[in-house]
Amino acid sequence: MxxxxxxxxxxxxxxxxxxxxxxxxxxxxxxxxxxxxxxxxxxxxxxxxxRPVDLRIVDAVLITLMEHGLTPSAIATRLIYMSAPENLQGAVSAGLLAVGSQFVGTMENCAALLEQLLASSDIDAKAREIAQDYRARKQPLPGFGHHLHKPDDPRSIKLIQLAQQETELGQAHVNALLTFNKAIDETYGRHITINATGAVAALLGEIGIPTHLMRGFAVISRAAGLVSHIAEEQRMPSGRFIWETIDEAIPYVKKASE
Known part of the structure; x- marks a missing residue:
């Protein structure tokens, strides 16, 4: 054979x-x-x-990504649980489907950009090139910007500080992230925060997690958070309120006959 x-x-x-x-x-x-x-x-x-440092970094990442309130993943879990309370795992899985390229799972996209920087012979020039390309295409930069946390995401600051305190880490990914952030600020002419998933991308990269496995850590973490949303839904149901609020907020508009 x-x-x-x-x-x-x-x-x-x-x-x-x-x-x-x-x-x-x-x-x-x-x-x-x-x-x-x-x-x-x-x-x-x-x-x-x-290694002990791996455990400290992974624990910090899992805690960071576990919860962020009534985000799309949590709303999906609560609504599915309202519809099928006998199916807890179905409600959690519905919420996990939202861990993607726009929310929660964006560390994978950011890590891919950091890989490009680290593979370049001139990280500063490559960082400017990528930032200028994203700006020209008017595309959101994965790992950067947040609609709630300004001027900085406190989670990112803490995660980066934790990584910088670890003498066993080489700091290559963290330094690449900070270099990228500087190039982005210069390109856009204003400060754009590193969000939590950007910091997570750097930290997981430092401990050798492959880019295409990083989103898995977000799935593991967010699953715990979604179970907590179900636990709260059992005590204080909000699914129907969410449904009725949306139903009232989005009016029906009859399309005129052609």
Whole structure:
């Protein structure tokens, strides 16, 4: 049998009649009660045991992205739960569908730009080039700008400070983000804040998370936040109020006959 026709394999989990293993660790005797969720999660995703700095960064990221009030993802979860309260997982999954290129998941888009900067022989010039291109096309810059937090996003400031305090991190991604921010401000002629997902992109890059896996950390974090919205919905329902408010706020306009 040649390599192309060999069946696929998995390194993530195996089980027997008397036990189960995650990668090379016994679930019952080596993980449960011995290691934290973040520790095991990181190991499962990345295939290596996290360093203490990895755990600190991932925990900071997960806490940052877990909640931001009644955003589209939370509203979707509450409305679906109102419609099908027997289906908690369906309501959470509805909200997770909003973790994309416009909200919550934009760290992936920002990380791709940081990769371009880090691959360039002249980061400053490349930063100006990208900023000018986005401005010319009138496209929003992923990882920058926020309609609520001005002049700066306090979450980003804290995350960047945390990363800069970690002597084990190389700071390449964080410095690239700050260089990019300077070029953006100069290009637009005004200060544009680094938002939370921009800072998250830099921090996850510093600990080696591949760009195309970063959105997964947003999904993990936001899932916890959406469960909290369901818990509040159970105590203080708001789904019908949201529905009725929208129904009243958006009037029906009859189109004139042609």
């Amino acid at each position: 040649n390599k192309a026709s060999q069946p696929p394999t998995t390194e993530l989990c195996t089980h027997s009649l008397t036990g189960m293993s995650y990668r090379d660790r016994d679930l019952v005797n080596e993980l449960i009660g011995e290691r934290s969720f973040t520790d095991v999660m990181f190991t499962q995703i990345m295939g290596r045991r996290p």
